[in-house]
Amino acid sequence: MSRPVSVVLAGGGTGGHIEPMLALADALRRRGDGDIRITCLGTARGMETRLVPARGYELRLIPPVPLPRTPTLDLLRVPGRVRRSVAETRAVLDEVGADVVVGFGGYVALPAYLAARRARVPIVVHEQNALPGLANRVGARLAARVAVTVPGTPLRHGEHVGMPLRTAIGTLDRAARRAEARAEFGLEPDRPTLLVVGGSQGAASLNRAAVAAADALTAAGVQVLHARGPKNTDVIVPPRPAGSAPYVVVDYLERMDLAYAAADLALCRAGAVTVAELSAVGLPAAFVPLPIGNGEQRRNALPVVHAGGGLLVEDADLGPAWIEAQLLPLLTDPAALAGYARHAADAGVPDAHERLADIVLEVASSERR
Structure with a gap:
């Protein structure tokens, strides 16, 4: 040419x-x-x-x-x-x-x-x-x-x-980067880890539910990386008691690849890019579709959920009780988490x-x- x-x-x-x-x-x-x-x-x-x-x-x-x-x-x-x-x-x-x-x-x-x-x-x-x-x-x-x-x-x-x-996401090896990623965020190397992220600006309902479940999660040994959104400075989790797992709150995640590598499970919205990234890297998620609009976020998540790579919860049903009943048992069951991760990866491209x-x-x- x-x-x-x-x-x-x-x-x-x-x-x-x-x-x-x-x-x-x-x-x-x-x-x-x-x-x-x-x-x-x-x-x-x-x-x-x-x-x-x-x-x-x-x-x-x-x-x-x-x-x-x-x-x-x-x-x-x-x-x-x-x-x-x-x-x-x-x-x-x-x-x-x-x-x-x-x-x-x-x-x-x-x-x-x-x-x-x-x-x-x-x-x-x-x-x-x-x-x-x-x-x-x-x-x-x-x-x-x-x-x-x-x-x-x-x-x-x-x-x-x-x-x-992005190349950093499409080529991410979560297992190989896990130790580096957890150290980057001040997390402990061997605890099950929940990532809470509501998009670049955060999500009020996710913030409220996760903070309300903080005591139950960390007492059970689950550590949390929570991106609250840069304007949500009222989202604060007091220091954890001795022996509890860490609960790390940040305004924004510049390195989503490391956040995905650090996590075993995500609690998040179901925007198209988020769903695609999570499945591509094999990170299972509890998807909370945005409760407004034409229902596209729910439809975005359904193929991954139907493949066994995630859970779906409506925004109105999300609360600390749901997290304790549904996510806590999963986060403390390594075999179940591994199964969800495999199915998420199978749904990814x-x-x-x-x-x-x-x-x-x-x-x-x-x-x-």
Whole structure:
């Protein structure tokens, strides 16, 4: 080929779109040896303005096209916004000589799909959640290939590929890193360990339940690594009595790979990236789906739960009594934990970023023939 393959990635807005986009970008960059040009699309108000340049990728900004959830006067402005965003996106595609557009859903993906269609650039869609959003439902009708994270996702011609993951997660050997990880967080080397994490900002219901169960857990010899969220400074656990297991509270986990390596079980939400990461590294979890929205978090977790790699508890049912009745016996039963871990790993796809990179380069190569 006389010029580098030009891949345009559209996945701005939230971390759920950006992280898999960057995982794919990293996989392509490792293969490219200078022969792949990667351009990311985003908006000025998204997290991508910080995350994409920090990873060393070119970011081009386009106008977002938010769709009102209810009929309002703002709905009348949508066609004009779409036309402007598609025109600006088309200009970027022409400038970089795009060979393929890869969309991950959200405000950025819809104009990228429409612009690619007009420019006759092939499209690859990746859907992270069990219930696809509007952008990817449109994109799937225009795409050359459609990749999904969760089996059975209702998108036309969807191929189960899994969730593209960071290298540190996709290649993590939990057993080999366990001693290092527990030392990093001030945990003891040989106690069963519960990881409590409610996302980057924490989750109030998880925080309340875990803290209320602290005495029962640590008295039984279970140590806890609890990420409360940077704003939840009221979540405090008093020092443990002599002989009790540690209960370590942190604001935020910069090294999720080490947190996963330190843990035997997680208590967490069921966002698409979280579910995919946990299953990829073989860490079983008690999933607590977010009690608002369209139920997608529950659907995200179900394949892992049905495979025997985790438990599911509704947010309203989570409390210290549930933790003591359901998690404490599991955490103190090494054989049962090992079984859950094996089933979680069986449900995981640690090489999804490579699978998606194969698809993207196949589509791009077909276009250049």
